Every structure is written in C-alpha cells, then in structure tokens.
Amino acid sequence: xVRDVRxxxxxxxxxxxLVLLVACVNTANLLLSRATRRAHEVAIRxxxxxxRSRILSLHLTESLLLxxxxxxxxxxxxxxxxxxxxxxxxxxxxxxxxxLDARVVVVMAAVSALTxxxxxxxxxxxxxxxxxxxxxxxxxxxxxTGGGRMRIQSVxxxxxxxxxxxxxxxxxxxxxxxxxxxxxxxGFPLDGLVSVAIDPMHPPEGADERRAYFGEVVERxxxxxxxxxxxxxxxxxxxxxxxxxxxAVEGRAVPVPTPEAYLNVASRGFFETVGIxxxxxxxxxxxxxxxxxxxxxxxxRFASEHLDGSGRALGARVxxxxxxxxxxxxxxxxxxxxxxPVPPKVYVSFDRVTLPAMSLTVRTGGxxxxxxxxxxxxxxxxxxxxxxxxxxxxxxxxRSSVAPQRFNxxxxxxxxxxxxxxxxxxxxxxTALSVANRRGEIGVRRALGASGDRVARExxxxxxxxxxxxxxxxxxxxxxxGRLVAGLLVGVTPSEPRIFLAVAIVLGVTxxxxxxxxxxxxxxxxxxxxxx
Numbered sequence: 001x002v003r004d005v006r007x008x009x010x011x012x013x014x015x016x017x018l019v020l021l022v023a024c025v026n027t028a029n030l031l032l033s034r035a036t037r038r039a040h041e042v043a044i045r046x047x048x049x050x051x052r053s054r055i056l057s058l059h060l061t062e063s064l065l066l067x068x069x070x071x072x073x074x075x076x077x078x079x080x081x082x083x084x085x086x087x088x089x090x091x092x093x094x095x096x097x098x099x100l101d102a103r104v105v106v107v108m109a110a111v112s113a114l115t116x117x118x119x120x121x122x123x124x125x126x127x128x129x130x131x132x133x134x135x136x137x138x139x140x141x142x143x144x145t146g147g148g149r150m151r152i153q154s155v156x157x158x159x160x161x162x163x164x165x166x167x168x169x170x171x172x173x174x175x176x177x178x179x180x181x182x183x184x185x186x187g188f189p190l191d192g193l194v195s196v197a198i199d200p201m202h203p204p205e206g207a208d209e210r211r212a213y214f215g216e217v218v219e220r221x222x223x224x225x226x227x228x229x230x231x232x233x234x235x236x237x238x239x240x241x242x243x244x245x246x247x248a249v250e251g252r253a254v255p256v257p258t259p260e261a262y263l264n265v266a267s268r269g270f271f272e273t274v275g276i277x278x279x280x281x282x283x284x285x286x287x288x289x290x291x292x293x294x295x296x297x298x299x300x301r302f303a304s305e306h307l308d309g310s311g312r313a314l315g316a317r318v319x320x321x322x323x324x325x326x327x328x329x330x331x332x333x334x335x336x337x338x339x340x341p342v343p344p345k346v347y348v349s350f351d352r353v354t355l356p357a358m359s360l361t362v363r364t365g366g367x368x369x370x371x372x373x374x375x376x377x378x379x380x381x382x383x384x385x386x387x388x389x390x391x392x393x394x395x396x397x398x399r400s401s402v403a404p405q406r407f408n409x410x411x412x413x414x415x416x417x418x419x420x421x422x423x424x425x426x427x428x429x430x431t432a433l434s435v436a437n438r439r440g441e442i443g444v445r446r447a448l449g450a451s452g453d454r455v456a457r458e459x460x461x462x463x464x465x466x467x468x469x470x471x472x473x474x475x476x477x478x479x480x481x482g483r484l485v486a487g488l489l490v491g492v493t494p495s496e497p498r499i500f501l502a503v504a505i506v507l508g509v510t511x512x513x514x515x516x517x518x519x520x521x522x523x524x525x526x527x528x529x530x531x532x
Contacts, residue, residue: 001093008408009092011485015167015415020115022163022419026426028119029156031063033433035123056125063120064113071112075105088410090403122152150437153430154466160423161470161511162477164416165503169478171409171416172499173489178405180338180491186398187334188237188275192228192364193394195236196375201385203356210354213382218267220378221362226371229273229363232350234265236359237274238336238397241343245321247306261302261344263320265353271297271331273363281314281329288349294325295349302344303330323348336398339490368393408488420506424514431463431518439525447527456519460512467511471504478503 002009035042042055079100089095198217204210214232221230235242242262248254268284270276279300289295296318298306303313307327316327325348333342350358360379364371372391380386435442442455482494492499 005092005404007485007487008404011170011488012408012411012415014481015170015412018163018167019415019419019422020111022160022167022422024115024119025156025160025163026422026429027063027066027115028122029153029160029426030429031059031120031123032153032156033429035059059123060117060120063123064116067112067116067120071108074112075100075108085411088407090407150430150434153433157423157426157430157466158470158473160419160426161467161507162474164419164423165471165474165507166478166481167412167416167419168503168506169474169499170481170485171412172502173482173485173492173494173496174405174409174412176492176496176499177488177490178402178409181402181405182399184335184338184491186336187277187332190395190398192366192368193237193274194362194364194368194372194375194391195238195394195397196360196362196379196391197236197239197357198360198379198386199357200383202383207354210356211351214267214350214358217360217379217382220381221360221375224371224374224378226365227362228365229269231270231273231361232267232358233270233361234355234358236392237334237361237394238392239359242345243321247344247346248319249306250317250319259306259344261306261320261346263323264345264347265350265355265358266297266347267350270347270361273361274334275363276334277332279330279332280311281327283329283331284349284351285328286351288351289325289328291352292324294323294352295328296320296323296325297329297331297347298327299331299342299345300333301342302346303327305344318346320346320348323353325352337401405488405490420510423507424510427463427466427511427514428518430466431459431515432521434462435459435518435522438522442522442525443527446525452523455522459519459522460515463511463515464508467507471507475500 046052046055082098082100086095086098198214200213204213218230218232221227242264244260245263246258247261248258266284268286268288271278271283281297283297284295298313298318303309306318307313307316313327313330318325318327331347334345335342360375362368362371362375372393375391445455446452478500479495482489486494
C-alpha cells in the first residue's frame with residue numbers, strides 16, 4: 001500500500017530525527033553555558049553544605065522542565081501546522097487517518113523526557129562534581145570555564161553544523177529534483193493542450209462508421225474559435241504508454257526474449273497537434289497506407305533500439321502484433337514523468353486500425369479552461385450517449401503530478417531552515433560565552449595595543465574552524481544519506497558538487513552572522529574595566 005511513498009516517508013522521518021538531534025545538542029550546549037554562568041552560585045551552595053545529589057537533582061529538574069515545556073509547545077504547534085501540511089500533501093495511503101491522537105502525545109512525552117534526561121545529565125554531573133574551592137578561586141579572577149568544557153562545547157557546535165549540513169544538502173537535492181520534474185523537456189509544448197477520453201456506450205461496429213463518427217468529432221471541435229488543432233489517439237498524452245506488443249523486423253532473426261514496443265493508434269495530424277517533432281521522414285498520409293503496406297511512425301528510441309538508428313529506419317518493414325507495415329517517419333521521444341526511461345513506440349494510422357474508444361487531444365491558442373465547455377458540447381452533439389470523461393488540461397495535470405516532489409521539498413526545506421536556525425543559536429551561544437570568559441584577556445591585549453581587527457579575526461577564525469570541521473564531517477554523512485535517498489532524485493546526483501559548494505557557503509555565512517553580536521561585544525570591552 002505504501003510502496004510508492006515508503007522511501008520518502010522514511011527519509012523525512014530521518015530528517016525529523018536529525019532536527020531533534022540538532023535541537024538536543026544545542027540544548028546541551030546552552031545548558032553547559034548556563035551551568036558555567038551559575039558555577040559561582042553552585043559553588044556557594046556546595047560550600048554551605050548542599051549535597052552532590054541535591055545539585056544533580058536541581059539541574060536535572062530544570063532540564064526536564066525545559067524538555068517538557070518544549071514538548072507541550074511542540075504538540076500545540078504541531079496541531080496547528082498539521083492541517084496546513086495535509087492541505088499541500090500529495091496522495092499518500094491512509095492520509096485521512098493522520099492525526100495528533102493519544103499515541104502521538106504519548107510518544108512525544110516519552111521523547112521529551114528521554115531527551116531531557118540524556119542531554120541534561122552531562123551539565124548536571126559537571127556542576128555537581130566541580131570542587132567549590134576551585135570555582136570560587138577562579139571566579140575571583142573572572143573565569144569559571146576551563147579549556148575542557150569549552151572543547152566539549154566546540155565539539156557540540158561542530159556536531160550541529162554537521163547535522164545541518166546533511167539536512168541542507170538533502171533539501172537542495174529535493175529542490176533540484178522538483179525543478180527537474182517540473183521543467184524537463186517532455187518532447188512537446190505543454191501550454192494550451194486539452195485531453196479528453198471519448199468512450200461511446202454504443203460505438204459504431206464497422207471500421208468505416210467509426211472513422212466517420214470520430215472524424216465528425218474532430219471536425220466539429222476544430223471549428224471552435226481559439227482551437228488550433230484537434231486529433232485522436234488510442235492513448236491520451238497523459239494516459240498509459242500504449243498496447244504492449246512483440247516486435248519483429250523483416251530480414252532479422254527474432255532474438256530471445258522477443259523484443260517489445262508500445263503500439264499507439266493516432267489520427268493524421270496527431271503529431272502536429274501535440275507538437276511532437278518529426279526527426280526524419282514524414283507522418284501519415286491521407287489514407288495511412290494501403291493494406292499490406294501500412295504506414296508506421298516510430299519514435300527515436302524504437303529506431304535506435306530496433307532499427308540501428310534513425311538513418312536506417314525509413315523503409316524498414318516491421319511486424320507489431322496484428323499490424324505489419326513500413327516505417328515512413330521517425331518522431332521525437334515523449335516522456336511525461338521525469339526520470340522514467342522512454343520506451344520504444346510505434347504509431348499506426350487510425351485510418352488503418354480503428355478502435356471503439358479514443359482520446360481527443362486539442363491544442364488551443366489561449367487559456368484552455370474557457371474552451372472546455374464548448375469542446376464538451378461539440379462532442380456530445382455527435383452522440384449523446386458518449387461516456388465523456390472530464391477534460392484534463394495537460395499543463396495543470398503535469399503540475400499536479402509533481403506534487404510528491406514538491407511536498408518532499410517543502411518539508412525537507414522547512415527542516416533544514418529550522419536546523420540552520422538552531423545551529424546559529426548554538427554558534428552564537430558558544431562564541432558569546434567564549435568572549436565573556438576571555439573578557440579579561442581581551443582587555444589586557446587591547447591595553448597593550450592589539451587592534452580590534454585582530455581580536456575580531458581571531459574570534460571569527462575560531463568560529464570558521466568549528467564550522468569547517470562540522471562541514472567536513474557533515475559532507476561525508478551527506479554523501480551517505482544521498483545514496484539512501486537516490487531513488488527520490490531526478491536530474492541530480494547525490495554527490496552534485498554545486499550543491500555541496502552552496503551548502504558550504506550557506507553554513508559559512510550563517511556562522512559569520514551568528515558571530516556578529518559576540519564580536520561586536522568583544523570590541524566594546526573597555527581595557528580599563530578589565531584591568532581594574
């Protein structure tokens with residue numbers, strides 16, 4: 001039931017997990033910073049007799065309260081967002097059953113509690129195990145953060161950048177896929193095309209009667225103002241590929257297994273109406289050939305696969321199931337869905353093979369929606385018992401067909417932006433803490449003549465080093481993640497260099513912007529206050 005969307009759903013679930021990881025890592029980082037700022041308070045509590053378990057319990061309670069508050073807020077926000085997500089989501093099996101029910105609330109409560117404990121226990125243990133005398137002594141000098149704690153926070157920041165790299169790469173890959181699915185060359189212009197399936201309840205039985213019946217339909221529709229062309233085909237431009245039939249080329253041994261192609265019946269003018277290019281030769285004549293010498297038109301894939309290329313296709317005699325004829329023309333390949341291989345196709349004239357039901361394709365000069373009622377009226381004027389399916393505007397249908405790619409792109413992009421925002425908060429927090437802890441050092445250096453530019457460069461260099469380390473790790477992880485979602489990609493490879501370069505630029509700019517305020521704060525440090 002979910003085979004067609006399984007990969008996408010698991011990929012998006014993984015992306016959600018990565019965002020949760022970024023948020024938890026960032027929370028752990030901020031809790032470490034909070035523990036640093038409260039180190040003097042904790043040291044005084046300990047010196048006055050507070051037990052280690054009491055300090056540990058205090059920090060864990062605060063982290064659990066933080067996680068619980070975030071979980072409740074997330075569920076409330078999720079309930080508000082869910083309706084918007086469902087409105088833009090494509091056809092997903094059992095989508096109507098998606099809701100924020102009790103199971104979701106229970107899972108979220110468990111996730112919130114677990115993350116609160118896991119990412120709050122580290123700062124809690126550190127606060128409880130630090131000797132109070134060292135904290136009080138270092139606090140007198142204005143420093144309470146050791147190099148070990150800053151290294152831990154730096155590692156956490158690089159981890160955030162790495163996870164954000166994976167998410168941003170994934171979002172850009174899916175965005176490129178959506179663009180390719182929407183804009184790739186389908187082999188004919190989309191604008192102004194309307195497709196209508198015509199299935200008479202009591203179709204004419206004779207071939208001549210069928211030709212007269214459908215010929216009148218085409219003639220009446222062609223006279224509508226604004227219609228540039230109308231034609232018939234056994235399979236509409238948006239429908240199935242055709243009748244799958246075995247292929248035999250005269251003068252060649254039939255290989256095993258027997259090669260196959262897709263047979264389409266089309267009226268004269270079909271290729272001109274749709275806009276399919278004629279690569280070589282011509283299309284159907286007024287009669288479509290004569291018995292025993294039926295005219296066949298093949299696509300480029302058929303010519304290359306069965307006739308050694310377009311240059312040797314014309315005049316070749318081909319047997320396709322019940323039709324035997326000669327190739328008079330080669331037309332361009334047509335593909336509706338991006339990424340799907342183009343199969344070999346052969347077209348036979350409706351004048352030679354008649355069917356009881358056909359598809360009408362109409363090319364209009366303006367907005368096709370306004371002509372649909374007239375098309376419907378003219379078709380029903382020929383026979384009132386016709387089972388006329390809803391007219392389908394080709395361009396709108398194709399845009400709707402890329403809804404899964406658009407949905408994946410929107411969700412992945414939202415998650416990537418969220419992870420970038422959280423990572424920026426982490427970079428800002430660590431940089432601000434580093435500046436605060438180095439306040440005295442920076443003041444002394446400024447008093448001794450160090451320029452503000454030099455101080456700013458050193459701070460920014462440290463930020464860029466952390467970002468570069470995260471980018472390196474994230475690039476490796478993104479390459480692995482790209483292979484896992486390769487089945488979702490169209491028109492782009494998981495290792496596209498331009499995407500990775502763009503991600504590096506985005507994360508680098510994000511890191512620099514997150515560091516602007518701490519750097520400005522460092523430049524405003526008064527050397528006299530630091531020395532005093």
